[in-house]
Amino acid sequence: MLDVDHLLSELTVAEKASLTSGSGFWYTAPVERLGVPRIMVSDGPHGLRAQPHDSDHVGLGGSLPATCFPTASAIASTWNPQLLHRIGAALAQEARACNLSVILGPGINMKRSPLCGRNFEYFSEDPFLAGELAVGIVGGIQSRGVGTSVKHYAANNQETDRLRVDVQADERTLREIYLPAFERVVTACQPWTVMCAYNKVNGASASENHWLLTTVLREDFGFEGLVVSDWGAVYHRVPALLAGLDLEMPPALGRSPEQIAAAVESGEVPIEVLDQRVRRVLELVSKGMPVLDLDESFDVDAHHSLARQAAAESVVLLKNDGLLPLAAGARIAVVGEFARTPRFQGAGSSQVTPTRVDVLLDELRAVYGEVPFAAGYGIGTTGDDVALRAEAQRVAAAAETVIMLIGLPGADESEGFDRTHLDLPANQLAALAAVAEVNPNVAVVLVNGATVLLGDVMPHARALAEAWLGGQAAAGGIADVLTGVVNPSGKLAETIPLRLEDNSSFLNFPGDSQVVRYGEGVFVGYRGYDRSGLDVAYPFGFGLSYTRFAFSDLGVDLRGSVAEGTLAATVTVTVANTGAVAGAEVVQVYVRDVESAVARPVRELKGFAKVSLAAGESRTVSIELDQRAFAFWSARHGAWAVEAGDFVIEAGSSSRDLPLRTTIAVEAPRLAAALDRDSTLHEWMSDPDGRRLVEAEVAGGQPAAVLTDEMVSVVGTMPMSTLANFGGMSLDHDALDRIAGAWRERSGRTNPAG
16 A cells, blocks of 8 residues: 555655656556556456557457456346446456456446437436446445446537537536436445546536536535546646546646646646645555456356346346247247347447357257248348348248347447437348248347337337347347246336437437537436327336236335435335246336426436345335435525425336326425525515515505516516616615615525625
8 A cells, every 4th residue: 555645745746747647548657766556447337448468559459358248228227236236346356357456437427319329338318227327336346446437427428529519508407417327426435536528518628627526526426536537538737637637548748747747836736736636646546556466367157157147137128929938949030140140249448358259049049959040131231131031031931930130230339429310220120021021920139239219120029129239148148038047127227219309309419519508408318208298119117027017005104304404205115926937027216296496307216126026926115215306406596405395206117107106295494595686576576585575665565566466477577676777666776775685684695696
């Protein structure tokens, strides 16, 4: 361990400046004369992309072999933080085996639009679910003495112009949608590092955004670790240092350290600020040092087995007209090039060199013997594929059941660019239609990193399963679900829409002129579809099973006080497996504010629990809600606020299958906004103290023109300072000054602005 205080007293300014940049693409800077080693970091949201120790470059290929676990879009569908904890521990063991100190992940940005090219790396459209899953994987990794880098902070929700685009979003939207997952993982796990994003947020680059890096992350969330840049996200090193960025990666050697040293010399950067940044670097190095001398390995087979379990649990069964699971000895055929040439991970910085790769055709042949196969289509081809479709029809016609794989080619979704549509390739849809012409018993399996439209798929599929990009063992996991070895329990972590145009971001994605406006506000994902009353193909939280579940006995135990910040509720639900086989169900709890002063979603996920039940078994599940479950971010108060009134608690198996609901009454102090000369007449009259002051001063016990019902309906939205300019309104500036002064005195406020 390093003696950080002693080192800070011994380091020169030049050495301190050097520590705030790395020494290479994947390494922090050493200070050999004082015994400060370098530590290694690596990409690895769903598997390590560690470069060999003698290879220090971006290297999208050539990384050391590692287990490729399911991508984030897949593993999120498990709704199982405990499973993510196990995967995190496995990732950490593989990091220890190659002396790696920090894994650069997970990515927990919101899926604002289904078009984002990097959605396969992100968990969900819902911040609560993303936060709980992040706690699982970060807790698992750091339990083994390896650090994480939670990314990309913040509002990095598109690839288009990602290094320059200015995300313009109001504070409420940021606080309720784009920041809570970061807040949750910081408060629960204290990740070793947080990675800032490339983009600007409201005019300031994330790396230079003092509000994001210091006010919110450190002062509000209590983050204690190190802030590292995304690779190439530092545009002006000294302003970034002052804003709260600790470490620039990769280093701009010969430039950034010298700029920082010069800024200290000139007084632009106080030495205390530099020392604070260096302290965090040294603390990170100190935590990462123990892995440097390890001589460990990992169990390749055990990790592959865990990846297979995770892949199977990630599968979301969307439709099943009695076709699945396949019977023992079933006469099946397999169609689809993806069954022979698997696509199991995304492209870009998360790409892993797997230890092995399962092939679905091989997995099914291991169960059923010789299984006929036809490619049906080419991957990434633009030809008509007539001959391939004819072969697929021949093979399909001779089978009882057809297993058909379709999905997105790797070139269709990747880091670096966004999609322009949600369509599956035309040649694959044509192949599916051709197969269904000769055999109606088609079970379709989807392999894709992000949502696709299914309107041309559902009519031809008696069964439909979304398998996502399930990692190196995806094929084994899919086979386990198809054959009934595993009962599917996946639930959608994002809505599948009927049309791209129905998504709330559609009119504001990806923006233009280096600006994107988050005009939909808090109505992202299911919040938007629900608010607009739109039908969807499959709702958030949806997923079928080979068994059936029943929900009953909803109970809510409300306790605590909003005024004291202790409001809480325990929600209990009994769930029963009423089918013939064991299975797992996710109990989802949503909260709705019946009446609010601000526009709020119809419902919001605020708790969930995954429970495994034997056939005929029932269990009562308890889910805890805290005060934030009832709150919204009040822009007027600059704080989280809970309004008094009725809240509906709903429970069920998806955001649109909520058979249980009850209404509770929440008592809370009145939300009194600050009143001043520029507050409107409506705002003054809606505040009891303000109303009394206005009536006493303006009316003086006599009728006043400004307070008649007719006049209030016309001018009520005008600021009082504007009304004071109007003659004949029984209000002048002297009277308004007396009213505002009296209100400040009564409310205990001394700021003239309220």
